[in-house]
Amino acid sequence: MFELVEFPPLEWLSALKVLFALCIGHAVADFPLQGEYLATGKNRRFLIRMQDPARPQSIWVVCMTVHCLIHAGAVWLITGSALLGAVEFVIHWAIDVAKCEGLTTFNQDQVLHVLCKMAYVGIAWAGML
Template sequence: MHGLLPFPPHTTLEVIQVLFLLFAGHALMDYPLQGEFLSTCKNRHLLYKLQDPSRPREIWPWCMSAHCLIHAVTVWAITGCFILCVVEFVLHWIIDFAKCENWTSFTQDQALHYLCKIAYVIVAMLL
């Protein structure tokens, strides 16, 4: 399966284009397409504070996984690389869990996500 652009990129223009799409995909999935439900329900601490019977605390791992799966499939669609899809799922889960635990700030969370995208392109070019 091929992604939206040649991957791994071979020219500077391709590197810029792939990074642009990966960054745009992240922004799209993390902001308008995440929605309030996943944003709230992926965080076990927020669910505990809400005490909403329609949103039991036990749903947080499912919501976190759904959010990370959306990001992972976006990386797969852009790069055409299933291995990066799996890597993105795992790393996104860890990074967002850290943010939900207040181990990282919002800015650190976002920086880590974008650094992952840069690393994907660099590693792919080196292999």
Template sequence: MSGLLPFPPHTLLDAIQVVFLLFAGHALMDYPLQGEFLSTCKNRHLLVLRNDPTRPVQIWPWCMTSHCLLHAVAVWAVTGCFILACIELVLHWFIDLAKCENKTTFVQDQALHCICKIAYVVAAMLY
């Protein structure tokens, strides 16, 4: 499957465009497409605080995985690379878990996600 742009990128301009689309995909998946349900339910601590019987704490890993799958699909759509999508799924899961466990701040969380996207492109260019 091919992505939206040439991947791996062949020129610096290609690389910048891929990073731009990866960032845009991240913004789309993290804000409008995450929604209140996934935002709350991927965090076990928020589920405990809310004590909502319709949202038992046991759903948090499913919600975290669903959120991270959306990000993985965005990476796959842009790059056409299933392996990068799998890497994104795992990295996004652990980065968001760290935020939900109050190990990182919102800014650190977003910076780590951006660093991952840049690293994908740099690694692809070097490979």
């Protein structure tokens, strides 16, 4: 199998490469791969305000799930760890719901996502994965 990065990282430079790759994966999944439909569809509060019959409030669960699966896939592809992909799915869901519910800002949301990536790399580098 082709390895984009060494995972788990064995030295600090490898750890930085993994973190960089995870941040790139996050940027791609959160911006071009999300698109307008998922960005608005995953936000329950926005859907309520829109009152668009073509986008009922109930679609938010599906849109949020698809968005988080894209992120989980990016983490899994980069690290080769299905476990980290599953962890990313759950944590990304929680962080994005908090943002969509107005509990965090856009910047706080992005910082939390990067902190998760840093934690994945740290846990793997420490040999706990």
